[in-house]
Amino acid sequence: MLSDLRFRFRALFHRKEMETELDQELHFHFDHAVEKYERAGMTRDEAVRRTRVTFGGHEQIKENCREAHGIRFLETFLQDIHFALRAYRKSPVFFLIAAVTVALGIGASAAVFSLVNAVLLKPLPYPNASRIVMPWRHGPIGSVYGSDDFPWAPTDFSLIRQTQQVYQHLAAFKKDEFNLTGSAGSEMLAPELLEGVRASDGFFPALGVSPILGRAIDSDDDQPGHEHVVVLSYTLWKSRFSADNGVLGRVIHLNGFPDTVLGVMPQGFAFPTPEGMPASIDVPRKTQLWVPLALPVTSVQGASDLEIIGELKPGVSFDQAVDDLQAFDRRIVEKYPNVKGWYSSVVPLQQQMVTGTRRPLLLLLGAVCVVLLIACTNVAGLMLNRSLGRRKEFTLRGALGARRGRLVRQLMTESMMLALTGGILGVAIAEASLFLGKLFGPASLPQLQKAGLDLRVLAFALGITLIAGLLFGLAPALGASRMNMVEALKEGGQRSGGSASAPRIRNALLVSQVALALVLVTSAGLLVRTFYQMLRSNSGFDATHVVTFELPLPNSKYSDTDRMAQLYSQVLLRIQSIPGIQSAGCASTVAMGGPTDSTVIRIPGRVVQPGAQIPFADYLFVSPRYFASIGAPLQSGRDIAGSDTLTSVPVAIINSAMARKYWPGENPIGKQVGVGSKRYPLRTIVGVVPDIKQVSLREVPGPTMFVPYTQNEIKVWPNMQSMQFAVRAQTNPDSIAASVRQAIQQVDPELPLANFVPLTSIVDTSMSADRFSMLLLAAFGVLALVLAAIGMYGVISWSVLQRTPEIGIRIALGASRRRIFAMVLAQGGRLVSAGLVIGLIAAFVVTRLMTSFLYHVQPTDPVTFTTVSLLIMAVALLASYLPARKAMKIDPLIALRCE
């Protein structure tokens, strides 16, 4: 075995030496044979001739010996590479264009794949990720709640915890905001509003993550009365406590209460993150700290605001978790008959973390594959033309004995080398575009920052490189293998024709290219239209010169809603007196400030039929002048006034969606409405405002009622602990930041002011993910168009070149130049029309899958379809125009001389 290797090794690397030896050996034999014949009485010449005859072809023997050396395959391969290099050196421009085309396709694909890899394929950074699940609650089927994932009531959680048999660790948590005040060492620090969660004791064990410093929340901490402890995130520990190990055991002030620092979590741990939760769930944008949930033991159902996370016991299947929850569904109804119809579901965390981001990424991956396909068809066309141009070379080599398979193999080697060069360039392009993507991509796209070229991405790049090489190598190889040697030789120097199948392959390439480009550009066009519609859509407010911020109140100092309302009105009063401020108002959630609370409502005199939808509405607190501040003028009626207090008539303002839904064709002003519970008084509607968007420009606002914050008789919700403010300045609002801060400090120096941002930038940020997908898809669309244009130009100009003699004859016989021009254009037009028809059919099917990305645009939007078809037609016209002009100017004399 070893000697075999050594022999082959020698054959490969000492080829010259072995060749000489073989030569000598054969000569030696030859001379002896001649000698033998001479001895038998022949003359020298006769003997030599005789020997030659018996000997057979010298070269043939050598070839057979080489075969025996066992490196034939490799040798041929090296030879092919050698040929390919020579061929490419001879036409560097061709090589460059082709390689860059491939590189663009592969680079874009690899970049998008690295995103997919980072977001969808990489495991979550929790040791037990595969066993972590999150159960959710769902409203009765057909109810207003739809199939949304709902949080749990504390009583639900207690029952699950008591009766479950499948979880190793189970925990509940909910978002909260914390006003961090006090000192760090000796210096006083400005109050800071932090988002965090209240979590029960199983939280960290379920995720399998332990603190790097100190300890996590245990069952003793998770008891009412013992909950004043806190676990810090790594970022908070670094920024606020300068990564000081002595922070453990120190007391910090959260919402006015003294909390002892228990531990610090490792870097990067920030569960829960918004991208990992259903959109309807309110989670911190950035979780900075964890405190015990400390649920009191009670049988009162309470608000449903708990998220649950569980780690399945090893060996317990997902189906068992589903069964366990169904058992819970039966038990809870026995205890609380009012939840009849509600049901539970459970989702693996891994799956939940990607649902929101999966679809846009898959869309991009699909788009980029189309770009790659177009690039491949382009290069296939180029290669085919080139192989036809080299027909003489191949004919000659065929005549000299090269087998057809050998020629195909050489062409494939050339394609593969081109693909590999493109692949290497492509990886560089991918790296560069990732860099740019990280720089300009949206912060809302999770894990974009983590996308990078790892082994899996490189393997993917290699894979698509090989597939691309095969794809565009196939066309010329087919063309070459079908080439009829005899015909080719007979045609001699003539330039006409090719093999019969070559033009057909080329036309098919062009048609598919046009079709692919049409599908991609149409999809991009729909996204652009969607974006435009979002921008144009009526947001219900006017964001110019509006700035928003939050003012969370420390629980310790402000626990009573009347006290809170009093403080807010003082703050508003101060702010309104700042010069340069037009108006100021506050709301439990301002426009684009996030999801709102909603409630079942009752309208006197209306009986809900069984099975019919229970009336509901979003429910917000607002201050006087809030609507003026966000630029949402009342459509009718009056604004809330300072005189609307707990002692006056309860009033409400509704949005026009609510007016349309519950009082269609009637004037809602003066009508009465209230929350579901009869304990609270009905409110009289005094005004109607436009539909104001709360979360995204895409949303269609539902029925919403606005209640004066000074008439909060429910007290427990909506939470007034943290109101959001909207301030309209007369000019650029940046300049008022300091005076607003000052005004608040004058009321209470310990109040933190959080998220001070212009409303315009909130709107902007809310659109960043849409903008990112749109821009990327538009870029792919442009790339596809350019590639398709190059491809069309190539095909048409090649066919003009081939038809030069024919055109020459036509001109000589009196065809007008204009007719020649029209003829070439028509040729291109026929192919493009075929491509358009196929592409339109494909686009009709494909864009249907995009429905969820679209806003106020039909997937078969005629405007987009027509525009894109016209655009592609125009590009095609442009691509055929140049060759057509060339054809028109053909000089018949020169053309015929070419024959």
Added chain:
Amino acid sequence: MANERIDLPQGTLDLLILRTLSLGPQHGWAISERVQQVSSEVLQIQQGSLYPALHRLERRGWIKAKWGTSENNRRAKYYDLTASGKKQLVVETDSWLKLTAAVTQILESI
């Protein structure tokens, strides 16, 4: 003479080469001459098959090549059996004898 010549199956040629070399190192020409002589001119090895066979056997490690000087003072490539080549010769001779005996038996009995 040409009519009496028999084409050799590949395995047989290897066997003949190994057997010839078992008498001592030889160059290619001598091997072909010797096979021809010993077989009373019935078997004639074509150069076209001899040299590829030699190279193949060398690759397998059954024979090794060495350059030496021939009877008439020319540089010639001499082939010699290696240890594994000797073993191979025994194995192949044995199976050849078995094969021919069996074939002969059949041919004679029917």
